[in-house]
Amino acid sequence: MAEAHATVLIAGGGTGGITLASWLRRLRPDLDVAVIEPSEAHDYQSGWVLVAGGFIELSSTRRSEASVMPAGVRWIRAAVDRFDPFGNRVQLSDGDWIGYDVLVVALGLQLRWESVKGLPESLGRHGITSIYRRELAMYTRDCLSQFRGGTAIFTHPKTAIKCGGAPQKIMHLAQQQFQSRSGVGVRSRLLFCTAQPALFPVAAYSDKMVLIADERGEDVRYHRDLVGVNGPERLATFRVDEPGSRPREEIIPFDMLHVVPPMTAPSVVARSPLVDAPDPGWVAVDPNTAQHRHFANVFAIGDVGSFPTAKTAAAVRLQAPVVADHVIAVLDKNPLLQWYQGYSACPLITSDHSVMLLEFDYTHQPVSSFLVNPVKERWLGWLLERFAFPWIYWNRMLRGLPHEGGLLEPFQGLARRLGLMRWQRPSSGD
Numbered sequence: 001m002a003e004a005h006a007t008v009l010i011a012g013g014g015t016g017g018i019t020l021a022s023w024l025r026r027l028r029p030d031l032d033v034a035v036i037e038p039s040e041a042h043d044y045q046s047g048w049v050l051v052a053g054g055f056i057e058l059s060s061t062r063r064s065e066a067s068v069m070p071a072g073v074r075w076i077r078a079a080v081d082r083f084d085p086f087g088n089r090v091q092l093s094d095g096d097w098i099g100y101d102v103l104v105v106a107l108g109l110q111l112r113w114e115s116v117k118g119l120p121e122s123l124g125r126h127g128i129t130s131i132y133r134r135e136l137a138m139y140t141r142d143c144l145s146q147f148r149g150g151t152a153i154f155t156h157p158k159t160a161i162k163c164g165g166a167p168q169k170i171m172h173l174a175q176q177q178f179q180s181r182s183g184v185g186v187r188s189r190l191l192f193c194t195a196q197p198a199l200f201p202v203a204a205y206s207d208k209m210v211l212i213a214d215e216r217g218e219d220v221r222y223h224r225d226l227v228g229v230n231g232p233e234r235l236a237t238f239r240v241d242e243p244g245s246r247p248r249e250e251i252i253p254f255d256m257l258h259v260v261p262p263m264t265a266p267s268v269v270a271r272s273p274l275v276d277a278p279d280p281g282w283v284a285v286d287p288n289t290a291q292h293r294h295f296a297n298v299f300a301i302g303d304v305g306s307f308p309t310a311k312t313a314a315a316v317r318l319q320a321p322v323v324a325d326h327v328i329a330v331l332d333k334n335p336l337l338q339w340y341q342g343y344s345a346c347p348l349i350t351s352d353h354s355v356m357l358l359e360f361d362y363t364h365q366p367v368s369s370f371l372v373n374p375v376k377e378r379w380l381g382w383l384l385e386r387f388a389f390p391w392i393y394w395n396r397m398l399r400g401l402p403h404e405g406g407l408l409e410p411f412q413g414l415a416r417r418l419g420l421m422r423w424q425r426p427s428s429g430d
Contacts, residue, residue, distance in 0.1 A: 003089070005099040006034035008327055011080050011090060012106035013037025013065055015398075016302030016316045020104060022070045022400025023324035031328075034074040036092065042068045044393050046313060048131045049166060049349065052140035053173045055386060061134070068398050080107065083272040085295045102297045102327050105283050107269055109162060109303040109311065112262040119259060122231030127256040131170050140170070143256050144177050149187030150255030152178075153236055155226045157262040158195035159280065162303055162311045165346035165358060167260045168192065168199065168209065172350050174258075175216050190218045191252065193238055195225035201310070202360045205348075208375050212350055224250065226259060265304055274298065282306035287362070289336045290323045297330055299323050307342065309362060313393070314345035317403050324400075343367070347385040355381030369405025371412060 008024060010017045013035045024033050047061035069075050076098065082091035089099045111132060113120050122128045129140040154171040161167075171192055179185035192199075192213065199213070199220065200206040213220050227249075228237035234254050241247045264270065270281025274292065283300035284293045287307050292298035301323050303311040322338040329336050342362030347355045354377040359367045368374045392404065 003097050003099050006074065007032035007101045007331065008034070008104065009090060009098060009100035009102070010035045010104045010106055011083075012108060012302075012304070013039070013069070013075070014042070014106065014108050014302070015313050016108070016304075016320070017104075017106035018042070018068050018070070018398050019316055019320045019400060020106060020301050020323055021073045022398060023320045024327060024400075025070050025072055026400045027324055028328055029072070032074075033070075033072075034076055034098070035069065036076045036078060036080055036090070036098075037065060038077060038079040038093070040065050040077075043134060044390060045134075046163065046393070047390055048134060048137040049169050049173070050386065050390075051137040052131050052144065052170060053177075053349075053352070054141055054145070055352070056390075058134070058137055060390070061137075063394070068394075070400070080268050082268070083274055085273055085292075085298055088297065100297075102299070102330055103295075104323060104327065105269065105274065105298070105300045105304050106302055107266045107304045109160075109263045110266045112159075112264055115262045116226055116259065117228040117237075118231060119229045119261070122229050123259075126231035126234055127254070128229060128231055128259065129257070130259045130261070131166060132260060140258070143258075144174050147174070147178060147184065147188070147256055149178075149184050151189045151191065151253060152256040152258070153191045153193055153252060153254045154258045154260075155224075155236075156192070156194035156196060156260050158225045159262040159264060160311060161260055161263050163346050164200065164310050164312075165348040167194075167258075168213075169349040170258055171218060172212070172216065173352070174256075175218060176351050190216075192218055192220045193224040193226065193236075193252075194220070194222055195241075197222055197243075200358070202358070202364050202366060204366050204375050205356070205358050205360070208356065209348070212377075229257065229259075269304055274300075276306075287342065288339050289326055290319060290340060291326060291330075291336060299327060307340075309342040310344040310346060310360075312344045312346055313397070314359075315343065317397055318343040320400070321402070345369075347381060347389065349382070349385060350377050351382075353379055353382050355385045357381045357384070369403065369408065371408055 042065045044061045050056045079093040081093045156167045178188045198206045199209040223242045224238040227239045238250045265281030270278045274283045276284040285300045285305045302316045322340045325338045326336045345359040366374045
């Protein structure tokens with residue numbers, strides 16, 4: 001029996017895989033594209049914090065995988081078991097092999113709940129929860145609404161994570177809910193324990209986040225990595241590794257614990273020839289072209305790639321047209337001419353009526369698709385996060401339509417003349 005084959009094989013049918021498949025079919029409608037994806041459901045994961053906050057229902061964040069699969073794209077209902085880039089083929093979980101002309105890895109990342117001792121068996125009990133798991137979104141809502149005072153801890157691990165602002169989003173919503181209930185706010189202590197040395201990798205945003213946390217009375221503690229949980233006794237153990245000091249352990253009692261688990265590349269990727277090192281195991285790509293460093297007919301998109309920028313759906317939005325163009329260029333034996341500049345974004349919810357739209361690129365400087373100062377909390381940002389972004393995800397992004405910011409690019413000159421861009425760092429050409 002002949003081995004199955006696809007001209008373009010996409011490993012993964014999540015945000016990156018579906019968005020890219022749509023772009024490829026728009027650029028070349030007759031292109032043979034296949035997507036490997038075992039799940040029957042597709043989730044809008046950014047909506048889980050809105051579920052936890054009580055703004056939307058959980059059902060609105062999920063649709064069937066079949067409903068988002070682009071027309072004409074073959075759906076291979078299996079998981080990836082092995083990559084063989086030397087033979088231009090992928091082995092599936094059922095043992096079958098499928099060959100390809102071009103491979104795009106879009107498998108996202110893996111949440112490592114088991115890396116925190118005692119966490120897997122405690123999740124969803126004892127006030128321990130996370131917006132990073134769909135089935136815990138409603139439990140998180142219950143934890144917030146039933147909190148009657150005490151210590152609420154919110155964590156951020158030392159590894160890269162998807163949507164780096166999400167751990168703070170849920171803390172700010174919790175703080176607002178606690179303060180709104182008589183007697184609860186004054187009896188509540190919110191701790192943000194992060195293993196990182198700052199609240200965000202972009203200094204301008206991080207500085208503003210520190211001010212926001214201080215205004216709300218949220219206690220930020222750096223260099224603290226959650227390593228253990230005792231659910232029944234409600235104790236959280238942190239490894240404290242502060243500069244100039246010997247590592248130590250710190251045990252903090254809690255009444256509520258929101259955990260963001262360590263995250264790594266999927267095991268099937270980390271053990272493959274596609275990585276430079278198994279830890280953290282990201283697909284080794286050129287950060288500007290998304291092409292693999294050693295295999296010219298392999299690309300990556302989204303969280304699984306070694307792009308030195310934040311792992312967000314917004315990053316996928318601008319990676320997708322570049323990767324699609326380059327996939328077709330490889331098939332046509334043309335040079336790679338497009339350039340991904342590291343754009344990423346994370347709408348930081350600071351209350352039920354304000355959001356800071358954190359946009360940036362490889363320069364780690366703020367940028368703005370909306371021609372306004374992004375280092376400000378805005379009601380417009382809240383409207384976008386609550387209403388526009390979910391609609392855009394299902395109706396534009398997954399269908400391979402361009403980023404909406406492109407519609408405002410012709411007005412940048414006018415915005416500068418009006419003084420709306422004074423916040424922006426001048427470029428070398430200004």
